[in-house]
């Protein structure tokens with residue numbers, strides 16, 4: 502369907518709610534959704550009205566604490582919401598410091614979203630993660646359907662969320678869809694305390710100081726993706742023809758499988774005197790070691806034509822350009 506037709510169709514349809522809209526993903530997802538479907542179709546929300554930026558100012562913005570089922574329900578009714586993109590969460594490394602709070606938000610608030618979605622027949626997007634895998638999962642070319650015994654509270658809540666999404670689809674016919682996103686690299690909003698944050702911090706430090714102390718070991722291989730690809734993957738999945746989806750939820754998606762040493766070497770092509778030091782954080786190293794090296798995303802490619810635009814080289818070139826402009 503062409504964008505103009507899509508806009509016309511959606512104008513007659515219900516609105517889209519984004520929770521946790523001021524986070525790393527939400528702050529780029531909201532402008533992309535407004536651009537794609539029209540600003541009036543999107544309701545952004547966050548736990549507080551901070552920071553004031555294009556997400557809070559560029560269209561409808563509501564304060565919404567997703568731990569309250571009544572507050573979610575009120576906003577869904579008030580705005581006639583038909584789709585919920587649920588981004589509110591606590592990231593992996595912070596989750597290990599406050600596991601009960603992480604469970605209440607990462608699983609409990611998502612259960613609230615599904616409860617409201619069932620009442621109001623909303624479609625739901627759930628962002629799972631490479632964190633849904635654990636040390637007993639095959640780490641090379643990790644299959645779509647495989648062993649999932651994560652050792653972090655973040656991962657436990659992601660597996661539970663994936664399963665609850667499947668349950669609501671099978672039991673109540675709800676249109677739930679989701680992705681297992683890898684570490685995301687972006688230049689708009691800083692990441693919120695995850696295990697792959699080094700891949701963002703490194704760019705700012707490379708431009709500012711020409712030096713970065715990485716909290717993961719040099720050879721720690723993890724899947725990553727540039728934010729423009731992550732945003733496309735979300736909208737593409739939500740627009741995909743339902744009859745082609747065999748999985749619906751928790752599709753593996755990836756764009757590159759890289760180590761800190763490889764990322765540093767790519768940055769050195771543009772900043773030859775950039776120096777990488779290693780100051781390993783045992784907590785984040787242990788989490789990273791429990792996650793896959795590289796995921797097999799063939800189900801996403803087969804069922805809804807997933808294909809990333811950016812690899813390590815093109816992402817690094819674009820990140821350096823954007824971060825240099827930002828820091829001027």
Ligand code: NAD
Nearest residue numbers: 521523524525526548566567589590628630682684685693
């Ligand atoms: P983030 O930490 O940057 O943003 C999360 C947002 O949720 C924050 O703005 C925070 O204020 C908000 N929030 C916290 N408590 C809330 C509450 N009670 N009610 C409403 N909002 C609340 O996270 P992100 O990077 O944007 O990630 C969004 C989702 O994508 C998460 O589920 C995350 O696990 C998943 N994901 C992210 C990555 C990544 O690299 N960023 C990778 C894989 C999966």
